[in-house]
Amino acid sequence: MGMTAAELKERFGDTVFDSVEVEARGEDMVEFALACGETDPCFTDSSHPDFQAPANFATKYHGARMLPSDFPKFDPARMIDAGKAIEIHAPIRPDTKLTAKSHLHDIYEKTGRSGLMVFLVHRMEFTDESDELKAYVDWRLILRGGLQ
Protein backbone atom coordinates (compact mmCIF):
# COMPACT_ATOMS: atom_id res chain seq x y z
CA MET A 1 0.00 0.00 0.00
CA GLY A 2 3.02 2.25 0.35
CA MET A 3 1.83 4.36 3.30
CA THR A 4 2.62 3.99 6.98
CA ALA A 5 -0.09 3.90 9.62
CA ALA A 6 0.87 7.42 10.66
CA GLU A 7 0.60 8.66 7.08
CA LEU A 8 -2.77 6.99 6.65
CA LYS A 9 -3.99 8.56 9.86
CA GLU A 10 -2.79 11.96 8.71
CA ARG A 11 -4.46 11.50 5.31
CA PHE A 12 -7.79 9.96 6.38
CA GLY A 13 -8.19 10.55 10.11
CA ASP A 14 -11.19 12.54 11.33
CA THR A 15 -12.59 13.11 7.83
CA VAL A 16 -16.25 12.09 7.55
CA PHE A 17 -16.59 9.69 4.63
CA ASP A 18 -20.11 8.38 5.12
CA SER A 19 -23.40 9.54 6.59
CA VAL A 20 -26.64 7.60 6.92
CA GLU A 21 -30.01 8.31 8.54
CA VAL A 22 -31.90 5.68 10.46
CA GLU A 23 -34.99 5.59 12.62
CA ALA A 24 -34.79 3.93 16.02
CA ARG A 25 -38.26 2.40 16.18
CA GLY A 26 -39.61 1.26 19.53
CA GLU A 27 -40.45 -2.24 18.27
CA ASP A 28 -36.88 -2.67 16.98
CA MET A 29 -35.52 -1.57 20.35
CA VAL A 30 -37.65 -4.16 22.17
CA GLU A 31 -36.71 -6.90 19.72
CA PHE A 32 -33.01 -6.06 20.07
CA ALA A 33 -33.21 -5.94 23.86
CA LEU A 34 -34.94 -9.32 24.07
CA ALA A 35 -32.44 -10.86 21.66
CA CYS A 36 -29.67 -9.68 23.98
CA GLY A 37 -31.33 -11.27 26.98
CA GLU A 38 -32.38 -8.00 28.60
CA THR A 39 -35.01 -8.35 31.30
CA ASP A 40 -35.20 -4.77 32.59
CA PRO A 41 -38.64 -3.42 31.51
CA CYS A 42 -37.15 -0.02 30.69
CA PHE A 43 -35.60 -1.83 27.68
CA THR A 44 -38.25 -4.47 26.95
CA ASP A 45 -41.57 -2.74 27.67
CA SER A 46 -42.41 0.14 25.34
CA SER A 47 -45.01 1.42 27.80
CA HIS A 48 -42.41 1.84 30.54
CA PRO A 49 -42.08 5.53 31.54
CA ASP A 50 -38.28 5.39 31.00
CA PHE A 51 -38.36 3.18 27.89
CA GLN A 52 -35.12 3.47 25.92
CA ALA A 53 -32.80 1.45 23.73
CA PRO A 54 -30.38 -0.94 25.44
CA ALA A 55 -26.82 0.32 25.71
CA ASN A 56 -25.50 -1.62 22.71
CA PHE A 57 -28.42 -0.82 20.39
CA ALA A 58 -26.52 1.51 18.06
CA THR A 59 -24.12 -1.31 17.16
CA LYS A 60 -26.87 -2.82 14.99
CA TYR A 61 -26.50 -0.08 12.42
CA HIS A 62 -23.90 0.16 9.71
CA GLY A 63 -23.18 2.75 7.09
CA ALA A 64 -22.87 2.47 3.34
CA ARG A 65 -19.08 2.33 3.42
CA MET A 66 -16.59 0.52 5.61
CA LEU A 67 -13.68 2.75 4.58
CA PRO A 68 -13.20 5.95 2.57
CA SER A 69 -13.65 5.44 -1.19
CA ASP A 70 -10.05 6.45 -1.88
CA PHE A 71 -8.54 4.34 0.90
CA PRO A 72 -5.64 2.23 -0.44
CA LYS A 73 -6.72 -1.19 -1.66
CA PHE A 74 -5.69 -4.36 0.17
CA ASP A 75 -6.52 -8.05 0.12
CA PRO A 76 -9.78 -8.36 2.12
CA ALA A 77 -8.77 -11.89 3.11
CA ARG A 78 -6.22 -10.29 5.45
CA MET A 79 -8.90 -8.36 7.33
CA ILE A 80 -10.49 -9.58 10.54
CA ASP A 81 -13.23 -8.04 12.66
CA ALA A 82 -11.91 -7.07 16.09
CA GLY A 83 -15.31 -6.16 17.49
CA LYS A 84 -17.18 -3.04 18.48
CA ALA A 85 -17.10 -0.78 21.51
CA ILE A 86 -19.83 1.69 22.35
CA GLU A 87 -19.66 4.93 24.28
CA ILE A 88 -23.09 6.14 25.42
CA HIS A 89 -23.76 9.85 25.73
CA ALA A 90 -27.57 10.03 25.99
CA PRO A 91 -30.45 7.53 25.94
CA ILE A 92 -31.96 6.68 22.57
CA ARG A 93 -35.75 7.04 22.82
CA PRO A 94 -38.29 5.34 20.52
CA ASP A 95 -38.95 6.76 17.08
CA THR A 96 -35.86 8.96 17.12
CA LYS A 97 -34.35 9.81 13.76
CA LEU A 98 -30.62 9.29 14.07
CA THR A 99 -27.84 10.49 11.83
CA ALA A 100 -24.72 8.33 11.85
CA LYS A 101 -21.54 9.87 10.48
CA SER A 102 -18.46 7.72 9.91
CA HIS A 103 -14.81 8.62 10.09
CA LEU A 104 -11.55 6.79 10.78
CA HIS A 105 -10.95 7.68 14.40
CA ASP A 106 -7.59 5.96 14.72
CA ILE A 107 -5.10 3.94 12.73
CA TYR A 108 -2.25 2.25 14.56
CA GLU A 109 0.14 -0.67 14.37
CA LYS A 110 1.00 -3.36 16.88
CA THR A 111 2.67 -6.73 16.92
CA GLY A 112 1.24 -9.97 18.21
CA ARG A 113 1.97 -13.69 18.10
CA SER A 114 0.94 -13.75 14.43
CA GLY A 115 3.14 -10.80 13.53
CA LEU A 116 2.39 -7.24 12.42
CA MET A 117 -1.17 -5.94 12.55
CA VAL A 118 -2.67 -2.60 11.57
CA PHE A 119 -5.80 -1.54 13.44
CA LEU A 120 -8.36 0.64 11.70
CA VAL A 121 -10.89 2.20 14.07
CA HIS A 122 -14.08 3.10 12.21
CA ARG A 123 -16.14 5.44 14.40
CA MET A 124 -19.86 6.05 13.82
CA GLU A 125 -21.13 9.13 15.62
CA PHE A 126 -24.86 9.03 16.31
CA THR A 127 -26.82 12.26 16.79
CA ASP A 128 -30.55 13.00 16.90
CA GLU A 129 -32.59 15.63 15.05
CA SER A 130 -31.52 18.34 17.51
CA ASP A 131 -27.89 17.35 16.96
CA GLU A 132 -27.60 15.88 20.46
CA LEU A 133 -24.80 13.30 20.61
CA LYS A 134 -26.25 9.91 21.49
CA ALA A 135 -23.39 7.46 21.07
CA TYR A 136 -20.07 6.59 19.50
CA VAL A 137 -19.65 3.11 18.07
CA ASP A 138 -16.01 2.18 17.44
CA TRP A 139 -15.57 -0.76 15.08
CA ARG A 140 -12.05 -2.15 15.05
CA LEU A 141 -10.74 -3.86 11.94
CA ILE A 142 -7.41 -5.63 11.86
CA LEU A 143 -5.24 -5.88 8.78
CA ARG A 144 -2.95 -8.86 9.34
CA GLY A 145 0.51 -8.45 7.91
CA GLY A 146 0.37 -4.70 7.97
CA LEU A 147 0.14 -2.23 5.13
CA GLN A 148 1.96 -4.14 2.39
Added chain:
Amino acid sequence: MRGAEVSALVILDLHNHSIKSDDGRAKVENYCQWISKKGIGVDGFVLTEHRQFDAESDYRPLEDEFGILILKGSEVETDYGHVLVFGVNDEMQTAFDFTRIGLSAELVVREVKRCGGIAVPCHPGRTQVGMLAHVRERGAVDGVEVIETLNGGSRGSENDDAQSLAEEFSYRGIGGSDAHIVSHIGRCSTRFDQDIEDMDGLVEALRTSRYEAVRVSS
Protein backbone atom coordinates in the same frame (compact mmCIF):
# COMPACT_ATOMS: atom_id res chain seq x y z
CA MET B 1 16.63 -16.75 40.95
CA ARG B 2 14.87 -20.11 40.68
CA GLY B 3 15.35 -21.91 43.95
CA ALA B 4 16.86 -18.92 45.72
CA GLU B 5 15.86 -18.11 49.27
CA VAL B 6 13.90 -14.88 49.18
CA SER B 7 12.10 -13.92 52.34
CA ALA B 8 9.23 -11.84 51.06
CA LEU B 9 8.66 -8.32 52.18
CA VAL B 10 6.77 -7.19 49.11
CA ILE B 11 5.02 -9.04 46.30
CA LEU B 12 4.29 -6.99 43.18
CA ASP B 13 2.58 -7.97 39.94
CA LEU B 14 4.83 -6.19 37.44
CA HIS B 15 2.89 -6.45 34.16
CA ASN B 16 -0.73 -5.35 33.70
CA HIS B 17 -2.94 -3.31 31.38
CA SER B 18 -5.94 -1.13 32.09
CA ILE B 19 -8.49 0.41 29.74
CA LYS B 20 -5.77 2.94 28.86
CA SER B 21 -4.41 0.22 26.57
CA ASP B 22 -6.32 -0.42 23.35
CA ASP B 23 -6.90 -4.05 24.30
CA GLY B 24 -7.29 -3.57 28.05
CA ARG B 25 -10.77 -4.19 29.44
CA ALA B 26 -10.17 -3.58 33.16
CA LYS B 27 -10.48 -0.38 35.14
CA VAL B 28 -7.79 0.11 37.75
CA GLU B 29 -10.41 0.47 40.45
CA ASN B 30 -11.80 -2.93 39.50
CA TYR B 31 -8.33 -4.51 39.78
CA CYS B 32 -8.14 -3.11 43.32
CA GLN B 33 -11.60 -4.39 44.18
CA TRP B 34 -10.75 -7.85 42.82
CA ILE B 35 -7.48 -8.08 44.76
CA SER B 36 -9.20 -6.95 47.92
CA LYS B 37 -12.32 -9.10 47.61
CA LYS B 38 -10.51 -12.25 46.51
CA GLY B 39 -7.66 -11.82 48.93
CA ILE B 40 -5.06 -12.04 46.15
CA GLY B 41 -1.66 -12.17 47.76
CA VAL B 42 -0.04 -9.16 46.15
CA ASP B 43 0.91 -5.87 47.75
CA GLY B 44 0.65 -3.91 44.53
CA PHE B 45 0.87 -3.93 40.79
CA VAL B 46 2.40 -2.03 37.89
CA LEU B 47 0.39 -0.72 34.94
CA THR B 48 2.42 -1.22 31.78
CA GLU B 49 0.20 0.26 29.09
CA HIS B 50 0.95 -0.65 25.48
CA ARG B 51 3.12 1.80 23.53
CA GLN B 52 2.58 4.70 25.90
CA PHE B 53 3.23 6.06 29.34
CA ASP B 54 0.11 7.19 31.17
CA ALA B 55 1.42 10.29 32.89
CA GLU B 56 -1.94 11.82 33.65
CA SER B 57 -3.74 9.23 35.76
CA ASP B 58 -3.48 9.68 39.52
CA TYR B 59 -4.18 6.47 41.40
CA ARG B 60 -3.22 7.73 44.86
CA PRO B 61 -6.86 7.80 46.06
CA LEU B 62 -7.19 4.13 45.10
CA GLU B 63 -3.91 3.32 46.84
CA ASP B 64 -5.23 4.95 49.99
CA GLU B 65 -8.64 3.30 49.78
CA PHE B 66 -7.40 -0.23 49.15
CA GLY B 67 -3.94 -0.15 50.69
CA ILE B 68 -2.42 -1.35 47.42
CA LEU B 69 0.69 0.08 45.75
CA ILE B 70 -0.07 1.15 42.16
CA LEU B 71 2.89 2.03 39.94
CA LYS B 72 3.11 3.00 36.28
CA GLY B 73 5.49 1.78 33.59
CA SER B 74 5.09 0.93 29.93
CA GLU B 75 5.31 -1.92 27.40
CA VAL B 76 7.00 -0.93 24.15
CA GLU B 77 7.50 -2.92 20.94
CA THR B 78 10.98 -3.60 19.58
CA ASP B 79 12.73 -5.62 16.92
CA TYR B 80 13.30 -8.28 19.62
CA GLY B 81 9.70 -8.33 20.84
CA HIS B 82 7.92 -6.51 23.61
CA VAL B 83 9.84 -4.85 26.44
CA LEU B 84 8.60 -3.59 29.81
CA VAL B 85 9.97 -0.24 30.84
CA PHE B 86 10.20 0.76 34.50
CA GLY B 87 11.21 4.20 35.72
CA VAL B 88 9.76 6.24 32.85
CA ASN B 89 10.55 9.96 33.05
CA ASP B 90 10.43 12.98 30.75
CA GLU B 91 13.97 12.48 29.50
CA MET B 92 13.24 8.88 28.56
CA GLN B 93 10.10 9.87 26.67
CA THR B 94 12.17 12.13 24.43
CA ALA B 95 14.88 9.49 23.96
CA PHE B 96 12.63 7.25 21.82
CA ASP B 97 9.07 7.18 20.55
CA PHE B 98 7.01 4.89 22.78
CA THR B 99 4.24 4.67 20.16
CA ARG B 100 6.47 3.20 17.45
CA ILE B 101 6.64 -0.51 16.75
CA GLY B 102 9.93 -2.00 15.66
CA LEU B 103 12.09 0.11 17.96
CA SER B 104 15.66 -1.07 18.28
CA ALA B 105 15.77 -3.24 21.40
CA GLU B 106 19.39 -2.35 21.95
CA LEU B 107 18.54 1.35 21.82
CA VAL B 108 15.61 0.92 24.21
CA VAL B 109 17.68 -1.01 26.74
CA ARG B 110 20.53 1.48 26.52
CA GLU B 111 18.40 4.64 26.67
CA VAL B 112 16.18 3.39 29.47
CA LYS B 113 19.26 2.66 31.54
CA ARG B 114 20.84 6.02 30.68
CA CYS B 115 17.66 7.77 31.82
CA GLY B 116 17.66 5.93 35.14
CA GLY B 117 15.20 3.14 34.45
CA ILE B 118 15.38 -0.53 33.62
CA ALA B 119 14.10 -2.36 30.52
CA VAL B 120 12.82 -5.93 30.86
CA PRO B 121 11.96 -8.02 27.77
CA CYS B 122 8.61 -9.65 28.49
CA HIS B 123 7.06 -12.98 27.51
CA PRO B 124 10.34 -13.91 25.78
CA GLY B 125 9.13 -17.42 24.97
CA ARG B 126 6.31 -16.26 22.72
CA THR B 127 6.73 -16.26 18.95
CA GLN B 128 7.16 -12.91 17.21
CA VAL B 129 6.62 -10.76 20.31
CA GLY B 130 9.13 -12.55 22.53
CA MET B 131 12.89 -12.21 22.59
CA LEU B 132 13.92 -15.87 22.44
CA ALA B 133 13.44 -16.56 18.72
CA HIS B 134 15.14 -13.29 17.84
CA VAL B 135 18.10 -14.14 20.08
CA ARG B 136 18.46 -17.50 18.35
CA GLU B 137 18.42 -15.79 14.98
CA ARG B 138 20.49 -12.67 15.66
CA GLY B 139 22.20 -13.11 19.01
CA ALA B 140 21.59 -11.56 22.41
CA VAL B 141 20.79 -7.91 23.06
CA ASP B 142 23.54 -6.01 24.84
CA GLY B 143 22.62 -4.64 28.22
CA VAL B 144 19.73 -6.93 29.11
CA GLU B 145 19.95 -8.01 32.75
CA VAL B 146 16.40 -9.04 33.58
CA ILE B 147 13.66 -10.80 31.61
CA GLU B 148 10.10 -11.81 32.44
CA THR B 149 10.38 -15.53 33.13
CA LEU B 150 6.81 -15.94 34.36
CA ASN B 151 4.04 -14.35 32.30
CA GLY B 152 0.37 -14.93 33.06
CA GLY B 153 -0.63 -14.84 29.40
CA SER B 154 2.02 -17.21 28.11
CA ARG B 155 1.68 -20.95 27.67
CA GLY B 156 3.51 -23.21 30.07
CA SER B 157 6.09 -24.19 27.50
CA GLU B 158 6.69 -20.52 26.66
CA ASN B 159 7.43 -19.75 30.29
CA ASP B 160 9.69 -22.81 30.45
CA ASP B 161 11.59 -21.50 27.43
CA ALA B 162 11.86 -18.07 29.10
CA GLN B 163 13.31 -19.68 32.21
CA SER B 164 15.81 -21.63 30.12
CA LEU B 165 16.84 -18.44 28.36
CA ALA B 166 17.37 -16.74 31.71
CA GLU B 167 19.55 -19.59 32.89
CA GLU B 168 21.55 -19.66 29.65
CA PHE B 169 22.37 -15.95 29.78
CA SER B 170 22.31 -15.49 33.58
CA TYR B 171 19.38 -13.09 33.36
CA ARG B 172 17.40 -12.42 36.50
CA GLY B 173 13.69 -13.22 36.26
CA ILE B 174 10.52 -11.38 37.15
CA GLY B 175 6.85 -12.36 37.05
CA GLY B 176 3.83 -10.46 35.81
CA SER B 177 0.26 -11.42 35.03
CA ASP B 178 -0.07 -9.48 31.77
CA ALA B 179 -3.67 -8.98 32.85
CA HIS B 180 -6.07 -7.33 30.42
CA ILE B 181 -9.22 -8.32 32.31
CA VAL B 182 -9.94 -8.02 36.01
CA SER B 183 -9.81 -11.68 37.01
CA HIS B 184 -6.34 -12.16 35.57
CA ILE B 185 -4.49 -9.84 37.91
CA GLY B 186 -2.24 -11.51 40.46
CA ARG B 187 -1.70 -14.72 38.49
CA CYS B 188 2.04 -14.15 38.36
CA SER B 189 4.12 -11.77 40.42
CA THR B 190 7.56 -10.94 41.73
CA ARG B 191 8.57 -11.48 45.33
CA PHE B 192 11.10 -9.02 46.73
CA ASP B 193 12.99 -9.30 49.99
CA GLN B 194 13.04 -5.55 50.46
CA ASP B 195 10.43 -2.90 50.93
CA ILE B 196 9.32 -0.98 47.84
CA GLU B 197 7.27 2.18 48.11
CA ASP B 198 7.55 3.80 44.70
CA MET B 199 8.91 3.39 41.17
CA ASP B 200 12.39 4.54 42.14
CA GLY B 201 12.43 1.83 44.76
CA LEU B 202 11.25 -0.76 42.26
CA VAL B 203 13.96 0.16 39.74
CA GLU B 204 16.58 0.04 42.48
CA ALA B 205 15.32 -3.35 43.62
CA LEU B 206 15.32 -4.74 40.07
CA ARG B 207 19.01 -3.86 39.79
CA THR B 208 19.73 -6.25 42.63
CA SER B 209 19.18 -9.99 42.60
CA ARG B 210 16.98 -10.06 45.67
CA TYR B 211 13.73 -11.17 44.01
CA GLU B 212 12.11 -14.07 42.23
CA ALA B 213 9.18 -14.72 39.94
CA VAL B 214 6.29 -16.46 41.66
CA ARG B 215 2.78 -17.68 41.04
CA VAL B 216 0.35 -16.24 43.53
CA SER B 217 -2.84 -17.80 44.77
CA SER B 218 -5.59 -16.25 46.83
